[in-house]
Amino acid sequence: MSNMVEVKNLKKRYGDKQAVNGVSFSVKKGEIFGILGPNGAGKTTTLEMMETLRPIDSGSVVIDGIDVKKQPQAIKYLIGVQPQSPAFQDKTQLIEVIQMFAAAYGEKVDAMQFLRDVDLEEKAKSYVESLSGGQKQRLSITTALVHGPKVFFLDEPTTGLDPQARRNLWELIKKVRDRGISVIMTTHYMDEAEILCDRIAVMDNGAIVALDTPKNLIQQLLKRGFKKPQEVHQANLEDVFIDLTGKALRDGDS
Numbered sequence: 001m002s003n004m005v006e007v008k009n010l011k012k013r014y015g016d017k018q019a020v021n022g023v024s025f026s027v028k029k030g031e032i033f034g035i036l037g038p039n040g041a042g043k044t045t046t047l048e049m050m051e052t053l054r055p056i057d058s059g060s061v062v063i064d065g066i067d068v069k070k071q072p073q074a075i076k077y078l079i080g081v082q083p084q085s086p087a088f089q090d091k092t093q094l095i096e097v098i099q100m101f102a103a104a105y106g107e108k109v110d111a112m113q114f115l116r117d118v119d120l121e122e123k124a125k126s127y128v129e130s131l132s133g134g135q136k137q138r139l140s141i142t143t144a145l146v147h148g149p150k151v152f153f154l155d156e157p158t159t160g161l162d163p164q165a166r167r168n169l170w171e172l173i174k175k176v177r178d179r180g181i182s183v184i185m186t187t188h189y190m191d192e193a194e195i196l197c198d199r200i201a202v203m204d205n206g207a208i209v210a211l212d213t214p215k216n217l218i219q220q221l222l223k224r225g226f227k228k229p230q231e232v233h234q235a236n237l238e239d240v241f242i243d244l245t246g247k248a249l250r251d252g253d254s
């Protein structure tokens with residue numbers, strides 16, 4: 001797989017605070033790349049610099065051969081960004097939302113297909129206000145993809161969703177990756193990162209402290225002699241919840 005994204009020695013300072021302090025990594029075509037780290041580690045600032053939303057102090061971001069600092073306008077057509085809290089007009093039909101987003105990029109798209117991709121076809125004529133939290137997240141994902149981006153950014157996409165809606169979003173994110181789109185996401189959920197991400201960068205204090213596949217990161221910890229008390233659970237409370245309430249997508253999923 002070739003590299004779609006190259007980040008080199010990226011830095012950002014807010015006053016006295018060095019929020020991002022020399023971050024470098026690359027993301028391959030069709031890879032889900034996770035950025036983990038405690039609150040304030042610099043994840044969002046890193047993403048926002050990559051997305052042209054925040055000026056870069058120093059270092060570089062190159063996406064599909066295009067330098068973010070030199071050609072920010074061109075980058076906007078190459079990337080899709082799912083906002084943390086999507087803001088749609090409540091009294092707009094879903095089909096119109098898709099058409100409006102496409103028009104903003106000068107594109108005409110098959111809006112029903114975009115709704116079908118995220119299981120919202122039946123809601124095409126419904127107003128945004130009638131959607132559950134999970135449905136809104138799915139709508140925001142599909143709107144971020146109307147212009148056919150090569151890289152898709154998601155900042156904590158499943159925060160606040162119930163277990164079914166989270167799992168459903170994981171499947172959706174995998175489908176996006178399987179279409180050859182590179183996905184770059186942050187999350188505070190370690191289970192999510194382990195299941196979903198092909199590789200993970202762990203950030204702390206503005207720097208990457210580890211970068212590898214989830215499996216290798218775990219192996220490296222074990223090699224350092226890490227042990228925890230053995231307690232074998234064949235199932236956990238989430239399995240109970242899913243078993244009792246079903247994991248199939250439902251109309252009222254939140």
Ligand SMILES: Nc1ncnc2c1ncn2[C@@H]1O[C@H](COP(=O)(O)OP(=O)(O)OP(=O)(O)O)[C@@H](O)[C@H]1O
Pocket residue numbers: 014017019037038039040041042043044045046
């Ligand atoms: N606009 C700003 N002005 C000043 N300081 C900021 C600004 N944005 C972020 N910071 C600071 O920069 C540091 C990194 O913030 P950032 O939001 O990138 O972290 P994060 O890893 O995304 O955190 P979280 O997990 O809470 O979203 C924090 O100390 C934060 O307080």
